[in-house]
Amino acid sequence: MKKKRLIVIGGGAAGFFCAVNAARMNPLLEVMIVEKTSKLLTKVKVSGGGRCNVTHACYSITEMIKKYPRGGSFLKKAFQHFFTTDTISWFKERGVELKTEADGRMFPASNSSQTIIDCLMQEVNKYGVDISMNKEVKSINKTSDYWQLQFANESILEADFICIASGGYPKSTQFEWLKNTGHTIEAPVPSLFTFNMPGNAITALMGVTVENVTVKIAGTKLTEQGSLLITHWGMSGPAILKLSAWGARQLANDNYKCTAIINWVSLYNEQTLKDKFQQVRFEIAAQKISNRNPFALPQRLWQYLLQQSGINEEIRWADLPAKEQNKLIKNLCAQEFFVNGKTTFKEEFVTAGGVALSEIDYNTMESKIARNLFFCGEVTNTDGVTGGFNFQNAWTTGYLAAKATADKATQ
16 A cells, blocks of 8 residues: 655644654655754753643643633633543653652653653654654645645645644744645734733742732733742733733733733731731831742742831830831731733743634544644644643644554545
């Protein structure tokens, strides 16, 4: 039987997972990955600070889909076929053990993303997947028998099947070559970004992490909880990143200008904090307010909050005036910060937007518009919050596209 060809566009996690699984499932399938840059598996390499946050230790599909601001209902059906448990087993069968951290994130036991890269490259070599670098696709056209890919250097390749795993794009114009296949593109906007607060005094505390913070965007229903990192440009950390994902479109519409309201002590609201202050003032009345921080906040942040509240650091708890106390309470549970802009990181850039999910079969990732054309990963209108959820989307959709292609190649 003549071999059929699958060309996977994109050398990232989804593209690799599709390619190696398709080649493994059907030896009669000739599989090629084409990558427009000179680098492979870039996000895998840098994810999780170079450790690769492979997936999340969540074993309930119902709970898992709550982590996807866009595409949750689509992935709910896709996860029925390949879920977190399957990801863990897949890597384990290839000698890669994953470990779970306290917050549920899963990393290779080696603590190195190179372990995941090596595993995928071994599969590439084992099943004879061809990789072609510096090949940017300019157009895709369907002939009567084949798909035809034209590249920037004007070379042409033909394929029986195409899987597009090119990742998200920051600009709508970069999707033009996909629009020409007849698909609808949901306009892209950044997701998972940090908040810029130029000129704000808080930036002097760069490097300080606060573990349990609640962040709200004034005038909206957007709210998130988690750890927060103060940076030299503003705020980052899981709480901010999750908030940016859920608010991606609204924040884009507001040109990334908004007011963030921070509760540094999430266990309290204004009333319960007043009660706590009465208790503290009784129990440690004679102690200096600057020396005794009853909320386990980082000392630098505590001193900053005292300064912002106009409190003399030499004052004792017993002598704290009511006006300054009320200001401190307000700053602790509802301090306001003006956000003016965002920062995204090129290597870990995540977008909201992409190919409309209504045009893709969630069982196979095949286009409903064009036969033998598949999509997987972030090129579709799916995105997750930080914590391994975007990679799980890549593994699941890559696997489904691989299985469908391998099955069709024998028909």
